Amino acid sequence: xxxxxxxxxxxxxxxxxxxxxxxxxxxxxxxxxxxxxxxxxxxxxxxxxxxxxxxxxxxxxxxxxxxxxxxxxxxxxxxxxxxxxxxxxxxxxxxxxxxxxxxxxxxxxxxxxxxxxxxxxxxxxxxxxxxxxxxxxxxxxxxxxxxxxxxxxxxxxxxxx
Amino acid sequence: xxxxxxxxxxxxxxxxxxxxxxxxxxxxxxxxxxxxxxxxxxxxxxxxxxxxxxxxxxxxxxxxxxxxxxxxxxxxxxxxxxxxxxxxxxxxxxxxxxxxxxxxxxxxxxxxxxxxxxxxxxxxxxxxxxxxxxxxxxxxxxxxxxxxxxxxxxxxxxxxxxxxxxxxxxxxxxxxxxxxxxxxxxxxxxxxxxxxxxxxxxxxxxxxxxxxxxxxxxxxxxxxxxxxxxxxxxxxxxxxxxxxxxxxxxxxxxxxxxxxxxxxxxxxxxxxxxxxxxxxxxxxxxxxxxxxxxxxxxxxxxxxxxxxxxxxxxxxxxxxxxxxxxxxxxxxxxxxxxxxxxxxxxxxxxxxxxxxxxxxxxxxxxxxxxxxxxxxxxxxxxxxxxxxxxxxxxxxxxxxxxxxxxxxxxxxxxxxxxxxxxxxxxxxxxxxxxxxxxxxxxxxxxxxxxxxxxxxxxxxxxxxxxxxxxxxxxxxxxxxxxxxxxxxxxxxxxxxxxxxxxxxxxxxxxxxxxxxxxxxxxxxxxxxxxxxxxxxxxxxxxxxxxxxxxxxxxxxxxxxxxxxxxxxxxxxxxxxxxxxxxxxxxxxxxxxxxxxxxxxxxxxxxxxxxxxxxxxxxxxxxxxxxxxxxxxxxxxxxxxxxxxxxxxxxxxxxxxxxxxxxxxxxxxxxxxxxxxxxxxxxxxxxxxxxxxxxxxxxxxxxxxxxxxxxxxxxxxxxxxxxxxxxxxxxxxxxxxxxxxxxxxxxxxxxxxxxxxxxxxxxxxxxxxxxxxxxxxxxxxxxxxxxxxxxxxxxxxxxxxx
Numbered sequence: 001x002x003x004x005x006x007x008x009x010x011x012x013x014x015x016x017x018x019x020x021x022x023x024x025x026x027x028x029x030x031x032x033x034x035x036x037x038x039x040x041x042x043x044x045x046x047x048x049x050x051x052x053x054x055x056x057x058x059x060x061x062x063x064x065x066x067x068x069x070x071x072x073x074x075x076x077x078x079x080x081x082x083x084x085x086x087x088x089x090x091x092x093x094x095x096x097x098x099x100x101x102x103x104x105x106x107x108x109x110x111x112x113x114x115x116x117x118x119x120x121x122x123x124x125x126x127x128x129x130x131x132x133x134x135x136x137x138x139x140x141x142x143x144x145x146x147x148x149x150x151x152x153x154x155x156x157x158x159x160x161x
Numbered sequence: 162x163x164x165x166x167x168x169x170x171x172x173x174x175x176x177x178x179x180x181x182x183x184x185x186x187x188x189x190x191x192x193x194x195x196x197x198x199x200x201x202x203x204x205x206x207x208x209x210x211x212x213x214x215x216x217x218x219x220x221x222x223x224x225x226x227x228x229x230x231x232x233x234x235x236x237x238x239x240x241x242x243x244x245x246x247x248x249x250x251x252x253x254x255x256x257x258x259x260x261x262x263x264x265x266x267x268x269x270x271x272x273x274x275x276x277x278x279x280x281x282x283x284x285x286x287x288x289x290x291x292x293x294x295x296x297x298x299x300x301x302x303x304x305x306x307x308x309x310x311x312x313x314x315x316x317x318x319x320x321x322x323x324x325x326x327x328x329x330x331x332x333x334x335x336x337x338x339x340x341x342x343x344x345x346x347x348x349x350x351x352x353x354x355x356x357x358x359x360x361x362x363x364x365x366x367x368x369x370x371x372x373x374x375x376x377x378x379x380x381x382x383x384x385x386x387x388x389x390x391x392x393x394x395x396x397x398x399x400x401x402x403x404x405x406x407x408x409x410x411x412x413x414x415x416x417x418x419x420x421x422x423x424x425x426x427x428x429x430x431x432x433x434x435x436x437x438x439x440x441x442x443x444x445x446x447x448x449x450x451x452x453x454x455x456x457x458x459x460x461x462x463x464x465x466x467x468x469x470x471x472x473x474x475x476x477x478x479x480x481x482x483x484x485x486x487x488x489x490x491x492x493x494x495x496x497x498x499x500x501x502x503x504x505x506x507x508x509x510x511x512x513x514x515x516x517x518x519x520x521x522x523x524x525x526x527x528x529x530x531x532x533x534x535x536x537x538x539x540x541x542x543x544x545x546x547x548x549x550x551x552x553x554x555x556x557x558x559x560x561x562x563x564x565x566x567x568x569x570x571x572x573x574x575x576x577x578x579x580x581x582x583x584x585x586x587x588x589x590x591x592x593x594x595x596x597x598x599x600x601x602x603x604x605x606x607x608x609x610x611x612x613x614x615x616x617x618x619x620x621x622x623x624x625x626x627x628x629x630x631x632x633x634x635x636x637x638x639x640x641x642x643x644x645x646x647x648x649x650x651x652x653x654x655x656x657x658x659x660x661x662x663x664x665x666x667x668x669x670x671x672x673x674x675x676x677x678x679x680x681x682x683x684x685x686x687x688x689x690x691x692x693x694x695x696x697x698x699x700x701x702x703x704x705x706x707x708x709x710x711x712x713x714x715x716x717x718x719x720x721x722x723x724x725x726x727x728x729x730x731x732x733x734x735x736x737x738x739x740x741x742x743x744x745x746x747x748x749x750x751x752x753x754x755x756x757x758x759x760x761x762x763x764x765x766x767x768x769x770x771x772x773x774x775x776x777x778x779x780x781x782x783x784x785x786x787x788x789x790x791x792x793x794x795x796x797x798x799x800x801x802x803x804x805x806x807x808x809x810x811x812x813x814x815x816x817x818x819x820x821x822x823x824x825x826x827x828x829x830x831x832x833x834x835x836x837x838x839x840x841x842x843x844x845x846x847x848x849x850x851x852x853x854x855x856x857x858x859x860x861x862x863x864x865x866x867x868x869x870x871x872x873x874x875x876x877x878x879x880x881x882x883x884x885x886x887x888x889x890x891x892x893x894x895x896x897x898x899x900x901x902x903x904x905x906x907x908x909x910x911x912x913x914x915x916x917x918x919x920x921x922x923x924x925x926x927x928x929x930x931x932x933x934x935x936x937x938x939x940x941x942x943x944x945x946x947x948x949x950x951x952x953x954x955x956x957x958x959x960x961x962x
Contacts, residue, residue, distance in 0.1 A: 001276075020276065022276065030189075030190075031192075035183070036183070036186075036187075036189070036190040037182070037183020037184065037185075038183070039187070039189075039353075039354070039404070040189065040433075041353040041354065041436075042353075042436045042874070042875045043435055043436055044436065044874055044875065044876065046874070046875035046876060047353055047875060047880075049353050076183065077181075077182070077183035078182070078183040078184075080182075081182060087181070087182070091181040091182065094177065094181045095173055095174075095177045095178060095181055096173065097840070098173075098174055098177060098840035098841065098844055100177060100180055100181070100659075101405075101659030101660070101661070101841075101844055101845070101848065102180075102352070102354070102402070102403060102404050102405040102406075102658055102659030103176070103177070103179070103180025103181075103185045103402060103404070103659065104185075104187065104352070104353045104354045104404030104405055105353050106180045106181060107183050110181065129883045129884060132882075132883045133882045133883050133884050134882075135882075135883075136353060136875070136880050136882060137353070137848075138350060138351065138352055138353055138405050138407070138848070138851075138852070138880070139405055139659050139844065139848045140844055140847055140848050140851075141844075141847030141848045141849075141850055141851030141852075141886050141889065141912075142847075142851065142882075142883040142886050143847040143886075143888065143889055144840070144843070144844055144847065145883075146883065146888075
C-alpha cells in the first residue's frame with residue numbers, strides 16, 4: 001500500500017506523519033491525528049458532518065485525501081474555542097439555543113457557521129440559511145441552529161461597554 | 162407562574178457542551194488496541210440461491226483475519242428473534258442458503274483495517290442462482306406469488322380484522338359513507354450517523370463487552386439469546402453517544418455478527434456501516450403502507466364509525482415491523498369521538514430490506530390516513546375542514562376517555578389548543594393570503610392536521626399481535642445516590658440519542674431535592690450495573706425515566722426526613738424538607754442541614770434510626786402507568802398511558818412548472834402536559850416536523866423493476882436541508898397528565914405525527930381548484946408535476962380543436 005508523508009497544521013499545532021495515500025482527510029484527522037470531533041456521515045460529500053476549515057475555507061474532509069492537504073492549515077471543531085477553553089460566541093450561542101440534539105452534525109454546522117461569520121460578520125437571515133444549506137441535520141429541523149447563529153450575530157454586533 | 166423552580170424553565174442542557182466542543186463519544190470514537198474491522202459482501206439479487214462461496218483470494222490478502230459465511234453463523238448462533246410466531250422464517254446476520262433482497266449481507270470479512278476488509282470483500286466470489294422474486298405487496302399476496310421465505314409457505318406474515326363496537330349498526334345509521342385510499346411511501350428517519358458496534362470478548366472474565374449506537378429495548382437479552390450466552394455474560398456500555406436514531410438504530414444483526422466475530426477471533430471487532438450499507442441493507446426502512454379508509458358520517462359532519470385496512474410491505478424479515486401496525490390501535494380514532502371501528506391489519510413480506518421501528522411506530526402513517534379521510538368528509542359535505550374536526554373532537558370534560566379499542570386517553574383539551582393555534586396563525590388572514598395568491602394564478606393551499614402522540618410506551622402491542630407473548634412489564638428505572646460529601650449522582654439504564662436524558666433526570670431530581678440541576682451528575686450504567694429498563698423508545702422517557710427519577714428522589718427525601726426525625730426527636734409529620742435541609746414546623750430554629758444529614762447517613766451510624774441502611778441512596782423501578790394488562794379476546798387493550806395532542810396549520814405554494822412545494826408558513830399547537838425542558842421539547846417538535854416534511858415531499862426508498870434500491874445515497878434519497886424547512890411557530894399548551902409525577906407526557910415523536918398529513922392536506926387544497934387529488938406520499942415534485950401535466954393534457958383533450 002502506498003504511503004506518503006504529510007505535514008499539516010491542525011488547530012494551530014504542527015502535525016506530521018506517514019499515511020496511506022488513499023486515506024481521506026477525515027479519517028486522517030480522526031484516526032491519525034486523534035481528533036474525533038469531526039464526524040463521518042455520508043462519505044459522499046452531501047451531509048457536511050465532516051466539514052473542516054482548510055486555510056479558513058469550509059471543505060468536506062471526506063472528499064479529499066489527507067495527502068492533498070499537505071502543507072495546509074486545518075481547523076476542526078476542537079479548534080474553535082479559545083486556547084483557554086472559552087467557548088467561541090457561536091459555540092456559546094449553540095448551547096444557549098440548544099441548537100442540537102444528538103450532536104452528530106454539530107461540528108459541521110459550527111464549522112459552516114464560523115466560516116460564514118468570518119467572511120460576513122453581519123449576515124442576513126437569508127445569508128445564514130444559505131451558509132447552512134450544505135449541512136444536514138436530522139434532529140432540529142434547523143430552527144434552533146438558525147436561531148443560534150442569529151444570537152451570535154447579535155451578540156458579536158454589540159459594542160462592548 | 163409555574164409551581165416549579167427548575168421544571169419548565171429555560172435552562173441550558175447538560176449534554177450540549179460536550180457536543181459543541183467536539184468531545185462527544187460516539188461508537189466510531191471507541192477504539193481498542195488491536196481492533197479489527199468488518200466489511201460486508203452484499204447481495205446483488207432480490208432473490209437467489211447461494212451456491213459456492215470462494216473466499217481463498219480474500220483470505221490470502223495480507224491483513225485479512227477471517228472471512229465468515231452465513232453457514233458458519235447459522236451453526237454457532239440462534240436466529241434473531243422477531244415479534245411474531247413465524248415458522249420457517251429464520252433470520253441470521255448473514256444470508257443462509259439464499260438471499261432475499263438486494264443488499265442482504267452474504268459474507269463478512271474481518272481485517273486489520275476497513276480499507277483491507279473492503280479490498281478483500283471485493284475478492285470474495287459468490288455463485289448465485291437467481292430466483293423469482295416479488296416486490297409489490299399486493300402481488301405478494303396473490304396465489305402462486307414467489308415466496309420470500311419458501312419454508313414459511315406464505316408471504317402473509319400477519320392478518321387480523323378487529324371489530325370494536327357496533328360497526329355495522331353505526332354504518333347503517335349514518336347518512337353518508339365515503340371511502341378513501343392513501344399510500345405512505347417507504348422512508349425512514351435516516352440519522353446522520355450510521356449504525357455501528359464494537360465488541361470485545363473479555364477472556365479473563367468470560368464477558369462480551371459491547372459499545373453500540375443503539376436504541377433498542379431488550380438489546381442485551383436478544384444478543385444473549387442469539388449468541389447462546391448467559392445474559393450476564395454481555396455488558397453493553399450505555400455511555401456511548403448515539404448520533405441520532407428516532408427509532409431505527411436497532412442493529413441487532415450487526416451486533417450478533419460482531420459479537421460472534423469478537424468471540425471467535427478473540428480480538429476487538431468493529432463494524433461501522435458505510436452509507437450504502439446503511440441504506441441498502443441496514444434494515445432501517447420504515448413503514449410502506451397502503452390504507453383503505455371508509456368513514457360513516459352524518460350530514461352535520463358527525464363521524465359515527467370507521468373501517469380501516471392497512472396493508473404494510475414489511476420487506477424481508479419481520480423484526481418489529483408488523484407490530485407497527487399494532488401500536489396505532491391505541492389511538493385508532495385519533496382525537497375524535499368515533500364510536501366504532503373495524504381495523505384490518507395486514508403485514509406482507511417482499512424481497513426488500515427489512516422494515517424497522519420509525520418515530521411514532523406506525524402512528525404517523527395512520528394519522529395521515531385518518532386526517533386525509535377527515536378532509537374528504539369536509540369536501541364531501543362542503544364543510545370547513547376544521548369545523549368537521551371540532552364537531553368530532555373528544556371534549557375536555559370527557560377524560561379519561563375510553564376509545565373503542567379499549568385504551569383510555571388520559572387528558573386533553575383539543576378545542577382549546579386548536580383555538581389558540583388558529584389565533585396565533587391568524588387563520589383568516591392566512592386564508593386571505595392563500596386566496597390572494599390564487600387570484601394571481603398561483604397554486605396555494607392551506608393544510609390542517611389534528612392528531613395524537615401516544616406516549617410512555619408499554620409493549621401492549623406485543624401480546625395484542627402475538628398471543629404467545631405475555632409481556633406486560635415495561636418498566637424504567639433510576640438510581641439516585643448521595644455521596645459522603647453530599648453530591649448527588651443519578652444513574653440511568655439507557656443510552657441517549659439526543660433526547661437529553663441527563664438534563665431530564667437532573668431537572669426532575671433537582672426539582673424534587675431542591676438542588677440546582679447543574680450540580681447533579683447523571684451517568685449511564687452499563688447493562689450489568691443497570692436496573693431494568695426498556696430504552697428510550699415510544700416517547701416514554703419524560704414519563705418513565707422522569708417518573709423513575711422523581712420516585713428515587715422522593716425516597717431520598719423520605720430517608721432524610723426519617724434521619725432528621727430521629728435526631729430532632731420530632732414526628733415526621735411535623736418536619737418539612739426544603740432544599741436539602743429539614744425544618745421543624747413548630748420551631749424553625751430546630752433544623753438539620755444537608756451536610757449534617759449526609760454526615761449522619763454516611764458516618765454516624767450511632768445517630769441513624771434503628772434498622773436504617775447506612776449511606777443515602779435509592780433505586781426506583783417504575784412500571785408504565787396503567788400497564789400490566791393483557792388484551793381481551795376481541796383485541797381491546799390499554800396501549801400507551803399518556804396522549805399528547807398536536808395541531809398543524811400550514812400554508813404552501815406549488816410551482817406550476819416544476820411541481821416543487823414551497824412551505825410559506827407553519828404553525829403547530831402542542832400539548833404534551835408539563836414540559837420539563839422547553840428547549841428540548843421545542844427542538845423535538847421542530848425536528849419532527851422536518852422529518853414529516855421529508856416523508857411527505859422528498860424521502861423515498863424507491864426500488865426499480867429489477868428489485869434494486871435506487872435511493873442508496875443522499876444524492877438520491879433526499880433529506881430536507883435548511884432551505885426546505887420553514888420557520889415554524891410553536892404554540893404551547895399544557896393539560897397535565899393525571900398519571901405522571903409532574904403531569905408530563907411524551908414529546909419525542911411530536912411534529913412527525915401530524916406534519917405529513919398537514920403537508921398532504923395543504924398540497925391537495927392547493928390542487929383542489931384544478932380538481933387534482935394526490936393520495937400518495939411522498940409528493941415528489943415530479944409526482945405533482947406529472948399530475949399537473951396530465952391535467953393539462955386532459956383539459957386540452959376536452960377543449961378539443
